[in-house]
Amino acid sequence: MNPDTPSLEGRLLALLQAGRDPRDGTARATLNDLLRADPAARAAMARLLVDEQALINRLRDDGIVSLLDPAPAAGPAKTARFSRWLAWRPLTAAAAGIGFGMFCTSVVYGLAAQRAGVAKKIPLLVYDPGLENTDSIAARGVPKGVGQWGADSARLVTAENGVQPLQGRKMLRLEPIPREKNVKNHASRAYQVLDLRTLPRPGPAGDAEVQVTASFFAANDNLKARYFVRAIALVETPAQAMQGFWQKTQEDGVVSAAQRFEPTPGDRRWHTFSLKMPLPREAQSLVFVLGAEPADDAATEASPHYLDEVQVSALIP
DSSP: OOTTOHHHHHHHHHHHHHHTSTTOHHHHHHHHHHHHHOHHHHHHHHTTOSOHHHHHHHHHHTTOGGGGSOOTTOOOBOOOOOSSOEEEOOOOTTTTTOOOEEEOSSOOOOOOOBOSSOOEEEEOOOSSTTSSSOSSOOEESSOSSSSOOEESSEEEEOSBTTBOOSSSSOEEEEOOOOTTSOOSOOOEEEEEEEEOTTSOOOOTTOOEEEEEEEEEEESSTTSOOOEEEEEEEESSOHHHHTTTHHHHTTSTTOEEEEEEEOOOTTOOSOEEEEEEEEEOTTOOEEEEEEEEOOOSOTTSOOOOEEEEEEEEEEEEO
16 A cells, blocks of 8 residues: 555544543554554654654553564654644653643644664755854844845854854854843844755655754853744745745744753753654755743743854755
8 A cells, every 4th residue: 555645644533532442452462563554654653753852752651562663674764744833842851851831733643653674864054053154143033045044133253252163263152132022022032044955865765854953051040041942844946935935834834843952950061952843755944943932920030052064964765
């Protein structure tokens, strides 16, 4: 059976939904047998995967333990393509990185499906990823094309406030956005757009993924910091994609994902966070957004955050 057929995906989702009922042992057993025996079912369920680690914990909490015991011959798990999903995964030291929250336009549950083969990791050309060769931020807000950094309010600095760059001599200081400023979003963000047209296209084994990694440091580590990493894949060229960019992020079919990360207050060090997102075959451009959110308490004095060492890779099966 073709793994793309709605009937197969519908059956898998129905079984997974039914399997969440602890009284329905038959549904769990049927789903587990189907995934072990049918490669098409595993491939279809892989495309519904939203967040592997969060899903595994969700399944464990719901008592669907049998699904976490795949056949020995199966390969590594694969995240799948989704449309207009926004997944936030708060990570704290106390939670050991397994806290999870997710919202979207429709409810879909994914399964960590086993696949054969290993994805090839291809680094993407990020402009000045260590911020060593940039003298100033070229664009206010999102950049107009590749080969430049854009930011809402940021500047390049050397060591300051007791903070040393993670590597090299420079880092990006993300300035807090004044609360009285009339803007829709008071997060301080940095941006880049990357050209994906030279990437090899994935074969029949499945869809590709993209991984965005960045490091953050809080000037005032006694306050609760909230960072986020977001990626948006578009089917237009970089120059075309940046025209009316924010409106395009709301369109159906645009693949977008984000995660929020919350270090433990008082943990004064660089924190490195990573987001992984399915990459559609037809994508020509990727925009990544890295930022720090303001404190919830308006009375809290705003302080800057620092960004360094940004890496983006494509994972091609």
